[in-house]
Structures are given as structure tokens and as C-alpha cells.
Amino acid sequence: xxxxxxxxxxxxxxxxxxxxxxxxxxxxxxxxxxxxxxxxxxxxxxxxxxxxxxxxxxxxxxxxxxxxxxxxxxxxxxxxxxxxxxxxxxxxxxxxxxxxxxxxxxxxxxxxxxxxxxxxxxxxxxxxxxxxxxxx
Numbered sequence: 001x002x003x004x005x006x007x008x009x010x011x012x013x014x015x016x017x018x019x020x021x022x023x024x025x026x027x028x029x030x031x032x033x034x035x036x037x038x039x040x041x042x043x044x045x046x047x048x049x050x051x052x053x054x055x056x057x058x059x060x061x062x063x064x065x066x067x068x069x070x071x072x073x074x075x076x077x078x079x080x081x082x083x084x085x086x087x088x089x090x091x092x093x094x095x096x097x098x099x100x101x102x103x104x105x106x107x108x109x110x111x112x113x114x115x116x117x118x119x120x121x122x123x124x125x126x127x128x129x130x131x132x133x134x135x136x
Contacts, residue, residue, distance in 0.1 A: 005108070006085035008032060008041045009078075010059075011071070011099060013092045016048040024114065025091055026052055033058035039087075046071055046095065068098075075101050083107035087134075093117045096129035108134035 010032070012025040029043055033055070041059035043051070046068065051061040064071035079101035086107035088099045093113050103109045109132050122130060 004085060005037075005039050005087045007087070008039050009086060009088045009102070009107075010041065010043045011046075011088065011090045011095050012043065013046045013095065014048040015043060015045045015055075015061075016050060016052055021092065021115075022048070024112075026055065028089075028091065028112065029055055029059060044071055044074060071095075072098055075099065078102060079105045081105070090129075093122060093126055093130075096122075097125040100129045100132065103129070103132040110134060 010025070010029060012021070014022045015025040015029065016022060025045075029041070032041060043059050043061045045051075045061065045063045047066045048063050055061075062074065064074070075098050083102050083105040084107075086102065087110060088102050088107050089110045089112060090096050090099050091112050093111070094117060096111060099107075099109050109129070111130060111133055
């Protein structure tokens, strides 16, 4: 999966909470950072605040403060340049559309879905993003 990847972007709903998604996100980022690979990792969190202490230094972190407009603007800004060598990993189906501009500019898209959100048909914007996936 990491062949040709220079940068990894993880997009998550939250990483600093006591909820299950935050816990999975922390474990996912810790696991990626423990890989014997040479890549830079950035984590964009929709909600939350300060990244967990145990993950500092393993990645750079940005928090959108709950603003979908802000996290979407980050994606559009990043997509202004070619995204070859970027692997975007989305940790919740509702955030899948945010990755679409990056996929259209050459990044590989991977999705990690869990929870009842994926038990029913996806909304059109989510399906469109998932259809661009390199990995699911």
C-alpha cells in the first residue's frame, strides 16, 4: 500500500475525544507512524482540539474546530498543486467527499469505514468519493 507514497494525510472526525472514533483514530495514526516507511504524515481532525500527547512528533496536526467549511478549504488549497505521492486515508464515510478534490489531483484515496453509517446506501456525494478509492 505504501509503494511510491511520500506523504500520508489522515482525515478523521476527531482524535482527542473519549469516543470510539477518536480511539480508532489514535490507534490508526500510532500504527502508521510505527511502520518502517519513509513518509511524512499529517492528520486533519474535523472536531477536537489538542492532539494527544502520545502522538505529538509522529505527525503534524490540524483541527478544523468542527467546521466542515474549514476542512474542505484545506483540501481545496492542497489540491491546487498535483497530489502525486499523496495517500489520503479517510476514517469516516461522512468525510469522504472532502478527499475528492485531492483524488482528482492525483492522490491515492483509501477509506476505513466502521459503524452504522455504512449499513445503508451511501449518499451520492459519499458514493462519488468512494468510487475514486484506490483502497477500501
